[in-house]
Amino acid sequence: MPELPEVETVRRGLAARVSGASVAAVEVLHPRSVRRHVAGPEDFIARLVDRRFGVPERRGKYLWLPLDSGEALVAHLGMSGQFRIFDRAEDSDLGPHVRVRILLASGADMRFLDQRTFGGLAVDSVDARGVPTSVQHIALDPFDAEYDRDQAVARVRGRRTELKRALLDQQVVSGIGNIYADEALWRARLNFARPTDALTRAQGRLILDAAREVMAEALQLGGTSFDALYVKVNGESGYFERSLDAYGREGEPCARCGTLIRRVGFMNRSSFFCPRCQPTPRRRPSSP
């Protein structure tokens, strides 16, 4: 489940390995992985071959490599996307999940793998600030130099929904997925179902600062890896999983109060929380 820390870990890996590299050839092994490139796989390939990559950038869970053509190669990892870089292309034993291969002029082999194909690549135009068209609707993430926390708080409080829904809405604040939403809520001692329009400004700041903090700590450890579905560009795992306080800890004692962590369904996914530290709100989002 790549969220901001995992995507940033990948971005750093790509920055170290492919910044300034030129594309020699591209193979699209699964068309679904380039479905966001509406002009089709052939056009996708043509816009990459002989182009040179700049330094990769990221907003929220999107990352992109600027091209010397003025466009950008945009990537979203979805649920199971990975980039792997090999020094030399080896045609044998590609494995079942390699979806796109980008062979570099240096001889290196840059592979996009994606078991569930929720992720994908596209070549996209960029605006004057270098942001791809397909990323412009995404809110700034908490690590963006232009991020304004109080504006993000205002967006959360302006919604009429439940707090976790707002945290997961990439147009409110980007980069937060199910794991870090639960972790931030646990740290802020707020229940996922808290109505956003009843949240105080202080609570809004608390939850957004907690999200930023937990993602910063995860990034230090190279992100969260549950299994081989998320690895860095060199194939190594991150170590944040052992630091999680709520996510995946159903039935284990809360690190603050010892109450057993509960899991409930919410938005077609699981939410983990401490029923004592994060009590369920009495009323549903306010109604007339």
Next chain:
DNA sequence: CGGAGCTCCTGGGGGC
């Protein structure tokens, strides 16, 4: 037009 539900996808794992 904001909010909420649906849908895409595959492999691992649990249950029987």
Next chain:
DNA sequence: TGCCCCCAGGAGCTCC
């Protein structure tokens, strides 16, 4: 042992 079904969930899309 084998098979079936559920589950993981990001985000675009559709409907209300």
